[in-house]
Amino acid sequence: MEEIMKTILAVVCILFFVSVGIVPVEAATVNTLVLSEIFYDRVGVDNQYEWIELFNGTSGVIDLSGWSIGCGGDDYADGTFQLNGTIDPAEYLVFGGPTSDPSNGNPIYSLAMDINPDLQNSGAIADGIALFHNLASSITATTVPIFSVIYGITNSSNLIDHTGSVGTVNVGDAPAGQSIEFLAGDDGWIINPSPNPGSGSLSTVPLPSAVFLLGSGLFGFVGFRRKVIKM
Known part of the structure; x- marks a missing residue:
């Protein structure tokens, strides 16, 4: 009976934290190196x-000397x-x-080139940009990217994604002066009317979850045994 009561109380606590928004259904977190925003049409x-x-x-810290970017239509x-260079954890x-x-968002370049x-x-035929954990000199039409974005209307060129299969279009074609930005979660890629190079909403650390709270002892009272006074 005691174990059943523990389980019931734990479930009630989890539902409470979900209801007040402490436990997100999906946070804007990533656990790898990603393309996060692209400005291609001024x-x-x-x-x-x-x-x-x-x-x-x-x-x-990631050493970028083994990473490269590939882009194109075909x-x-x-x-x-x-x-080249390095990028720190949680850094843009x-x-x-x-x-x-101002016409391209006033970026501060870590690598000016x-x-x-x-x-x-x-446009009507989608284009793509991809991130590779390969040297640029080794990239071919069949090299599978770590991360990619296909933007436009139709992927007529059969650009591949991280699975090695033909990818779906991730976002439309941004109007001149706007960018495409990766938000993670359900939002994925969006067209951003106000480019913000060097900043964004991505995070490496998920918001607190019920599992974390249980593990950290905040739900320790669930297992607290009542003192029984014998008469």
């Missing part, structure tokens, strides 16, 4: 104004870019440009 000339933002969702090998890193002004060839602006 009002006016795009060249030297484009940028790509990364987010480190792991608990450790496949990701159309344009490849070697990354922006590379591209090297020009920065001209993205050449320019990123595809998409």
Whole structure:
């Protein structure tokens, strides 16, 4: 009977925390290196104004020398870019440009470089950008990415995703002056009318959950034995 009461009380507590919003159904958390925001279409000339933002969702520093970006319309090998430097846990890193002004969100570049060839602006035929744990020189049309985004209307080029299969379109084509941003969770990729390079809503640490609270002892009273006074 005592064990049954413990279980009932634990369930009641969990339901309470869910009802008041302490236990999220799905938080905007990631546990790997991801593409987090991309600005590919400026009002006016795009060249030297484009940028790509990364987010480190792991608990450790990542050496980017073994990572690269691929982008294109036919496949990701159309344009490849070697990354370098490091990115700290829960840190955003922006590379591209090297020009920065209000027209492209005033990015502060960790890695200033001209993205050449320019990123595809998409349209009826979707384009894609992918993150690889490979050197740029080794990327081919069949190299499977760690993370990718396919943007536009129809993936007519059969761009692949992280599974190695033809991917679905993740987000529409952003109007000039706007970006596409990854929010994780149910939101996934969105068109962001106000680009915000170097910041966002992603996190490496999930909000408290009932499982964590139970493990941390906040539900310790569930197992507390009442003192019995013998007469």
